Amino acid sequence: MIGKLNHVAIVVPDLEQASAVYRDTLGATVSNPQDLPDHGVTTVFVELPNTKIELLHPLGENSPIAKFLEKNTSGGMHHVCYEVEDIIAARDHLKAQGARVLGNGEPRTGAHGKPVLFLHPKDFCGTLVEIEEV
Ligand code: CO
Numbered sequence: 001m002i003g004k005l006n007h008v009a010i011v012v013p014d015l016e017q018a019s020a021v022y023r024d025t026l027g028a029t030v031s032n033p034q035d036l037p038d039h040g041v042t043t044v045f046v047e048l049p050n051t052k053i054e055l056l057h058p059l060g061e062n063s064p065i066a067k068f069l070e071k072n073t074s075g076g077m078h079h080v081c082y083e084v085e086d087i088i089a090a091r092d093h094l095k096a097q098g099a100r101v102l103g104n105g106e107p108r109t110g111a112h113g114k115p116v117l118f119l120h121p122k123d124f125c126g127t128l129v130e131i132e133e134v
Contacts, residue, residue: 079128087133
């Protein structure tokens with residue numbers, strides 16, 4: 001069912017420093033920071049030949065990643081995102097398999113303007129999983 005790895009998201013305490021690590025130390029192509037107020041994050045996209053890394057930093061008071069950063073003060077891997085062709089079909093399949101879909105179960109518009117859902121980390125080897133319809 002899942003297709004390509006769309007991105008790996010890493011929460012960072014300092015976006016400028018994290019951007020420098022990916023740009024200067026690792027030699028990757030790194031975007032400027034983008035504020036996504038609807039998602040409560042500021043993101044930097046790192047373009048790799050086969051996928052993307054998203055560096056995330058909390059934006060605003062109700063950021064969904066604020067607690068993660070409190071627990072992981074030096075940052076850490078937050079989620080992986082897999083592509084699916086049909087997010088509703090994917091959701092229904094996952095639910096039928098006993099997986100827990102977070103939120104109200106209805107897809108939201110993700111950081112790339114496409115429908116996304118998040119899946120409970122306890123059902124996926126301890127890793128928060130995002131699925132994105134492409
Ligand atoms: Co994501």
